[in-house]
Amino acid sequence: MKRNIVIAAVTAAALIGGGTATALATTGDDQGSARQAANTRLSDDDTARAASADVTAPEAIASALKHTSGTAVSAELDDEDDSGKVIWKVDVLSGDNTWHSVSIDPSNGKVLGSHTDDEDDTAQVRAALKGASVTAEEAAKAAGGKGTVTSVDLDEDGKNKSWEAETHKSGGAEQDWKIDLATGKITADHDQDDDQDDDQD
Secondary structure, eight states, X not given: OOXXXXXXXXXXXXXXXXXXXXXXXXXXXXXHHHHHHHHHHHHHOHHXXXXXXXXXXXXXXXXXXXXXXXXXXXXXXXXXXXXXXXXXXXXXXOTTSOEEEEEEOXXXXXXXXXXXXXXXXXXXXXXXXXXXXXXXXXXXXXXXXXXXXXXXXXXXXXXXXXXXXXXXXXXXXXEEEEEETTTOOEEEOTTOTTOOOTTOO
């Protein structure tokens, strides 16, 4: 009696000091759930995700803006829908107020595709960026001194509008930062409920 063994492996690129890999072996009907579990495990491992990208957040933003002209409003290293593949997603607001979501390959910076999105906060974003001298790319570069940037996003709500960035260090420490829209000054974001490393640089 033959048994079909299916091995689904998800491998994060080599970390400093060694690689990490997750492998699941199943038989028969369980192969779909095994792949899903493997992808979910990678999705939950932000540190491995951060280490898997050769292309930095500023590079991903620059690549997206070469493809689609406009203003980058956010960039996030995340799992691609339904595939489990890690990609950079960069949201660009064009001059005619059309929103574009541009997917960037984190291994080489190439554009994988783009599509338009419907957003209802265009006026709010435009108002927040009016007079701002620090771009998303510059904010990501500033945060890069604190660790590997996995996301940068415009916080257009409230009185103190700013760029928000999330970084990860090789030891697994996660930190959220605020970057001033006018000066580029970076400060730890103490407003996040799940900040555990505010006192780290």
